[in-house]
Amino acid sequence: MFKSLRVSVVVVTLALSGIVSAGPLGIGSTATPEMIAGWDIDIRPDGVGLPPGQGSVAEGEPLYEAKCASCHGLFGEGEGRWPVLAGGEGTLDTLHPEKTVGSYWPFASTLWDYIYRAMPYTAPQSLSKEEVYSIAAYVLYLNDIVEEDFVSNQETFAQVKMPNEANFFIDNRPDVQNERCFQSCADPSTFEIVTTINGVTPTGHFKEDSGVAANHYEGNPSAASSSEIRVEKSVTKVALSKEALLGRGVYDKACQTCHNSGIAGAPKLGDVSGWVDRIGQGMDTLNDHAINGYQGADGVMPAKGGNMALSDDDVVNAVAYMVESSR
């Protein structure tokens, strides 16, 4: 195998040597069109890079709900603190700007490019081109940028105009000019000293003998700081089955994004009360929901957590790990 590969590389190099002259240093090998085609995934605003294929808003809706809504919300409103995709029009010059695809993004091509290269978050580059056309169309529809009957393809997608496109301008810094003054440069009687909000800074690292009065920094923990600090689960103390031990690695890669934070109603790892009713349904039901997806009153479980590259066994093992760590 190795030898034949070597031979074919030499043949390709020789075949191309008549057409392409070597660079000044003659280092490296020719990148073949096949190699480039596999990696060249980028899309530009003028439509360059958009592949053949198509997808509609109607086809996008179920795909979006299965693969995107667990983080971005059913209407693009964003679950928890995951990115909001829709809304926010007219807010950019207010005190609470909301930057979404519709209110902020200057080009629709960026949406296609990013969904294809990086989404779903836990399973990048797992979507087909048709699925990306469909989901991108649906996100544009959620933003009232295309109509319900929109079908996106190489031609129509490149023609989509985004409402905020004209509001971007090229960097014009330096935009402020300070002077290098040395004496009486400011009027201290006008000074207003603004201090920090107590409690938002993690201060665990302050030196033990620094002499800083620690209570100064911990006076009034805000909701933001205290609620977001992740409480470690002592899962290692639980005796895990062989399946669960195998599932632990799967969990870290594919499941923890939602099941550590509880996003989209996901029961958190180690949250006994959150798991008890689910465990009561039996492992078969849990495995079925995890493998094939589930949508209930409490939340959304995308099939295999959105990562279709996982085998059914991987998912079953991960479920075992979560269950054994949460009872």
Added chain:
Amino acid sequence: MSAHLSIIQFSTNDRTYWKGNMSKLYEPSLPKLMEAIATEAKGMRGMDRRNFLKGGIAAVAGLSSVQIIPKANASANLPPNLPEWQRQLGPGVVAKPYGDPSEFEDLQRRTVPWLTVDAASSISMTPLQDLDGIITPSGVVFERYHGGIPNVNPDQHRLIIHGLVERPLVLTMDDLRRFPSVSQIRFIECPANGGMEWRGAQMEALQFTHGMLACCEWTGVKLSTLLEEVGVKPEGKWILAEGADAAGMSRSIPLKKALDDTIIAWGQNGEALRPEQGYPLRMLNPGWEGNTSVKWLRRLEIGDKPWHHREETSKYTDLMPDGRSRRFTWVMETNSVITSPCPENPLKQPGFLEIRGLAWSGRGRIKAVDVSLDGGVNWQRTELGELVIPKALTQFSLKTQWNGQPWLLQSRAIDETGYVQPTLKQLRDERGGWSIYHKNSIHTWNVSETGDVYNVQIS
């Protein structure tokens, strides 16, 4: 009641203070002490409880050993006594083939947990408060990931250069190392550095106000050398750089920058890049937004227009008060900060003091740094460190006296283009409070009469 309070104060990480009180209050009765700790812990939950118990019990253990073996007392190692480490052999060579910092050091990247929603798309900060000099040790260089750290096998990693070129190339790591190489000391900074402070002072720590910053020696091949090798066609004006991470990080770089000083680097501080920093190959755009220095670099495509990808439209654009936005804000403008004293490094005693800090500019060399003790009313010149390298961290220092007077301590850097680091007011007047990125304003530490240092803003 007083005993109760003393334990609470221990739980806030002030071990010395607590121990001092302990010996007075509890010296004779170890069981009573353990009981007090257990009682106190009952009212706590989660990490608080664990940290408290860990610390409390460790301190008790320390206390008991003090009583049983008097020589374990710290003073036993002080002159005129011979320290314990001098009375025995230590480990020999290659006890640790790759060494660690001393166990007495606590050098750590840290994050602000509420900043981001998931650790695989998040940021941690460099512990500037614990570092000396201009080089950031590789292990504590701040991290920024958009899809976690890929575990790249260098033998199976390839860089493809294609697009508007005469000779599209695929390069192995061995190929890349054959090219003429350069080693350069350059800073790298996330444009969101300080971004939490736009609308008010928020972070009571240097690590969190300025820690999205590092400076390393980078080794690699100049991108201009690689571009000669592939032969850029005349219509080629832009380069798309793309990473091999789960986010497929991508940025559009103008050819002009690529031909100027961009490096394709495999080395960092004398060894291979750390996985966190793009192992085995990254782009480095000196002086520009850290995000443009694409890590785990797998592809460079030459084109005639920019790509306007997510990280140069949705993110890394700067919203102005009128609702319009700046794009392609690549340059990191001149900035500086005092690293000692700072909230983590308060002043402990009056007398001689060397105020120390770092300055940097994405436009070139630092020309001068001034320091003000009174909130910017009066300024004095400082001394720069020996190494003044373009687009690198530069040390400055001012020798002075502190005798318990409160200070509003500021530093102001000037670069070789004549640009003077602006005030926060100047930036806010121009950009409002929502642009997130590129907050390079003069920073203020309030040194109190006790020597404690606080992050404040003057408006």
